[in-house]
Amino acid sequence: MTNVDDIISGIDTLRPIPPVAAQIMALAEDENSSMSEIADLIVHDPSLTASILKICNAAYFGLSRRVDSVRDAIVLLGLDEIIELVLLNATAENFRDEPDGxxxxxxxxxxxxxxxxxxxxxxxxxxxxxxxxxxxxxxALLKDIGKIIMGRFVAFSYEKINILVHSRGYSFNEAEKEVIGINHEELGARVGQKWRFGDQLIYMIRHHHMTDKTARDDPETALVYLADIICMMIGFGTGVDGLAYRFYSEVLDRMKLTEKDLQNVIFDTGQRRQKLDKLLYLV
Ligand SMILES: [Fe+2]
Known part of the structure; x- marks a missing residue:
């Protein structure tokens, strides 16, 4: 078994979320924060401002006029869209390369x-x-960040993981844990701790495959879990582990979601996918 401490030390090879993006994340989660507080944070960071304006002025958004200020961008695209662009911009660098395994x-x-x-x-x-x-x-954006570090260890142990998944009924994350000593959820949570994420965000990353029964009672984690399943069903960015996780139908029941509701979200997400290809390489 690989030394788990060696794997965890791989967190230092990631590019941490810039402090301004972390502050914006915290403000975005606070119902009492205002649009101007978030705009101020962006405005006072010239490099983030330049990135946001460049993205907003790309043909992707189809704006009828040029956007020259962050406040303009917020008015034209909405604060939610700008917060999402900040988050994508802060995390893209880590996810660009394909992980082995x-x-x-x-x-x-x-x-x-x-x-x-x-x-x-x-x-x-x-x-x-x-x-x-x-x-x-x-x-949901960061749930698989552990894979970036885990990849080469998964590649090294892939045969053993494959046997557990295909012959012994393990899910992929259970097999990672058994063979390597840590799985990509736990490693993702370690990243969150190192980067000082809030407890709830760390919990959601840690349990996004819901192997732990108690996590199935947490509605926000359930949304991340279902989003992961939806993307696997659509087949977007799905690798060797794509069909190797468990589907817990009780999560749908607890969320009071019917299969029809899920189909509607799959349809809406599929529509969004059509637009995403261009955005992915803008940020
Ligand atoms: Fe995952």
């Missing part, structure tokens, strides 16, 4: 992360979790 092509982990984030947001907005939508978006 998961059978993903170039950019596929990033595609999956971004589509999961939008699927989670669609679920949150359509099922009464509006105030939590940025937290859910962020958790």
């Amino acid at each position: 998961y059978g993903l092509g170039e950019g596929e982990l990033w595609q999956h992360a971004v589509l999961s984030a939008y699927a989670a947001k669609i679920l949150a907005e359509s099922h009464g979790f509006t105030s939590q939508k940025h937290l859910v978006f962020t958790a």
Whole structure:
């Protein structure tokens, strides 16, 4: 078994979320924060401002006039869209390269992360979790960050993991834990601790495959779990582990979601996918 401490030390090879993005994440989760507080944070960071304006002026958004200020961008695109762009911009760098071991092509982990984030947001907005939508978006975006570090260890142990998954009924994350001593959920939570994420965000990353029964009672984690399943069903950014996780139908029941509701979210997410290809490489 690989030394787990060696794997955890790989967190230092990631590019940490810039402090300004972390502050914006915290403000976005606070119902009492105002648009001007968030705009001020962006305005006082020239590099973030330049990135946001460049993205907003891309043809993708189809704006009728040029956007020259952050406040303009917020007025034209809405604060939610700008917060999401900040989050995508802060995390993209880590997700660009394909990790070994998961059978993903170039950019596929990033595609999956971004589509999961939008699927989670669609679920949150359509099922009464509006105030939590940025937290859910962020958790879904970052849930598989552990894979970036785990990849080469998974590649090294892939045969053993494969046997457990295909012959002994393990889910992929259970097999990672058994063979390597840690799985990508736990490692993702370690990243969150190191980068001083809030407890709830760390919990959602840690339990996004819901192997732990108690996590199935947590509605926000359930949204991230369902978003992951939806993206796997759509087949976007799905690698060798794509069909190797468990589906807990009781999560749908507890969330009072019918299969029809799920189909509607799959449809809406699929529509969003059509637009995402261009956005993925803008941030
Ligand atoms: Fe995962």
